[in-house]
Amino acid sequence: MHAFDILGDPVRRRIIELLADGEMSAGEVGAIVQREFGISQPGVSQHLRVLRENGFATVRPQGTRRLYAVDPTPLQELDHWLERYRGFWSQRLDALGTEIARGRIRRQAESGEGRAGRRPRRPAGDAGD
Amino acid sequence: MHAFDILGDPVRRRIIELLADGEMSAGEVGAIVQREFGISQPGVSQHLRVLRENGFATVRPQGTRRLYAVDPTPLQELDHWLERYRGFWSQRLDALGTEIARGRIRRQAESGEGRAGRRPRRPAGDAGD
DNA sequence: CGCTTCTATAACCCCAGTCTGATATTGTCG
DNA sequence: CGACAATATCAGACTGGGGTTATAGAAGCG
Numbered sequence: 001m002h003a004f005d006i007l008g009d010p011v012r013r014r015i016i017e018l019l020a021d022g023e024m025s026a027g028e029v030g031a032i033v034q035r036e037f038g039i040s041q042p043g044v045s046q047h048l049r050v051l052r053e054n055g056f057a058t059v060r061p062q063g064t065r066r067l068y069a070v071d072p073t074p075l076q077e078l079d080h081w082l083e084r085y086r087g088f089w090s091q092r093l094d095a096l097g098t099e100i101a102r103g104r105i106r107r108q109a110e111s112g113e114g115r116a117g118r119r120p121r122r123p124a125g126d127a128g129d
Numbered sequence: 130m131h132a133f134d135i136l137g138d139p140v141r142r143r144i145i146e147l148l149a150d151g152e153m154s155a156g157e158v159g160a161i162v163q164r165e166f167g168i169s170q171p172g173v174s175q176h177l178r179v180l181r182e183n184g185f186a187t188v189r190p191q192g193t194r195r196l197y198a199v200d201p202t203p204l205q206e207l208d209h210w211l212e213r214y215r216g217f218w219s220q221r222l223d224a225l226g227t228e229i230a231r232g233r234i235r236r237q238a239e240s241g242e243g244r245a246g247r248r249p250r251r252p253a254g255d256a257g258d
Numbered sequence: 259c260g261c262t263t264c265t266a267t268a269a270c271c272c273c274a275g276t277c278t279g280a281t282a283t284t285g286t287c288g
Numbered sequence: 289c290g291a292c293a294a295t296a297t298c299a300g301a302c303t304g305g306g307g308t309t310a311t312a313g314a315a316g317c318g
Binding site for chain 2: 263264265266267268
């Protein structure tokens with residue numbers, strides 16, 4: 001399963017969000033998620049398993065509990081994939097800002113490329129994924 | 130379908146990557162994707178439809194062709210979702226760098242308190258999604 | 259006008275992924 | 289030890305997303 005697939009599920013996204021605030025036991029996560037999504041305990045447990053097995057979460061046993069925490073590694077990969085597209089909206093925003101500021105706020109060294117859209121096409125054959 | 134679901138499919142990710150280099154006709158995209166993934170023309174067309182209908186791509190007819198281009202809006206949303214987690218890896222890298230610089234990578238207690246990603250837990254109930 | 263090219267839609271099939279109830283596993287406590 | 293609590297796993301049912309073939313629709317061309 002690809003990292004984007006993992007985050008495709010709303011329950012898993014919610015779990016990640018919960019863990020973002022700090023460690024939580026499976027039970028605590030379960031209580032919230034079961035209430036919010038109306039799914040069973042095994043359902044939650046399975047989602048936790050997916051997150052575990054795909055590196056989105058780490059577990060630490062504490063007595064009979066399992067404390068889950070976010071592992072940011074795969075999130076970082078997604079962030080890296082998105083990096084390529086960041087120029088698209090920042091360009092647009094820059095352009096907008098320039099319009100508004102009327103010639104002030106000169107973005108230095110804007111890597112002189114053309115505006116959003118329309119860019120030189122690269123010779124095909126660079127997978128990158 | 131959630132934005133993350135859209136990117137969960139490798140064909141769609143590839144299409145987005147292709148369009149990142151500039152406008153391309155459905156046929157051009159199709160030729161590459163069909164070769165790389167071994168799927169049919171309608172298969173590609175359906176993926177283009179999904180991208181279209183979910184705001185990842187825009188179309189512009191030109192004669193009998195349809196020129197597709199990236200629309201970064203939903204990508205920006207994903208980027209925004211990830212923002213919340215950006216602190217995680219920058220923290221870790223900072224910490225790691227510091228440890229190394231001091232020349233003493235101290236193994237943190239596995240079961241103890243004070244792990245890297247630790248943050249104060251917020252009172253539950255902020256969906257944000 | 260017919261013929262060809264380019265692209266999209268329709269109708270259908272199939273399987274990966276997610277749900278559920280039942281049960282196993284592991285740890286704590288009296 | 290036995291009961292209880294917390295969590296995971298199993299086995300099966302169900303669903304929808306993605307694939308395919310066949311076909312439709314629109315634009316260019318001789």
